[in-house]
Amino acid sequence: MTDVLDLQAVTIRRGLTTILDEVSWTVREGERWVVLGRNGAGKTTLLQVASGRMHPTAGTAELLGERLGSVDVFELRPRIGLSSAALADRIPSGETVRDVVLTAAYGVTGRWRETYEELDESRAADLLRAFGVAHLADRYFGTLSEGERKRVQIARSLMTDPELLLLDEPAAGLDLGGREELVAALAELAGDARSPVLVLVTHHVEEIPPNFTHVLLLKDGRVHAAGPVAEVLTSETLSGAFDVELVVDRAGERWTARAER
Ligand SMILES: Nc1ncnc2c1ncn2[C@@H]1O[C@H](COP(=O)(O)OP(=O)(O)OP(=O)(O)O)[C@@H](O)[C@H]1O
Secondary structure (H helix, E strand, O other): OOOOEEEEEEEEEEOOEEEEEEEEEEEOOOOEEEEEEOOOOOHHHHHHHHOOOOOOOEEEEEEOOEEOOOOOHHHHHHHEEEEOHHHHHOOOOOOEHHHHHHHHHHOOOOOOOOOOOHHHHHHHHHHHHHOOOHHHOOOEHHHOOHHHHHHHHHHHHOOOOOOEEEEEOOOOOOOHHHHHHHHHHHHHHHHOOOOOEEEEEOOOHHHOOOOOOEEEEEEOOEEEEEEEHHHHOOHHHHHHHHOOOEEEEEEOOEEEEEEOO
């Protein structure tokens, strides 16, 4: 079976700055990864590579069995869902929620003259329902709360039925209730064998949904640790990655971290 993601010694340089430094990371079928690391560790840049939007300065990146640099990225991108704040900013605020999801079928934002198949319409409706936002279908995206927007964005990123779904800080800006609802929705997605392979970037171990299987810890653009959740999420490893003495605890299927006093 081919790996879903296979990065070997991926380096990204911009001018004199090395943003990713020889990152090797393999993601296989059925896995659900969380990517953690301090501000500026390189998480968003890593997702740019994993989504085929950025090419390594050095090293090799294979996405869904295709080598970046020798594949048409425009054919590859619909197979990889991406949800990020930067992409959300490009959604016209006057677009209806239904169209925000529907237009993903054509890799565009802003409905113009595309004609949509009935199948697309019903898939968009199903996704809005699955994320609890079906009642907002006729509302303008710009009028939604942050939590509602995040759910619509994830529904949009699933519209093309991707094989890999990358989520960049989906819980950022949510209140506690909104966060918990999103964590529950992502736990359900992660627990469904029909779901794509998932990669979730977050700042907080509290936001790791149940059913996620692996953690990649980045530090200064390098891999600090990578492996099954319970092996990587130890007080010692997390403290090393964040340069703060942390105590990591597990309560049932959820995690917490706080500074040691
Ligand atoms: N084009 C660029 N030129 C120079 N430096 C850059 C460029 N793009 C990103 N960087 C730097 O690379 C580092 C990694 O950025 P990145 O956004 O990947 O980190 P991150 O882990 O997602 O951070 P955060 O948690 O703050 O979102 C940062 O220090 C950033 O300032």
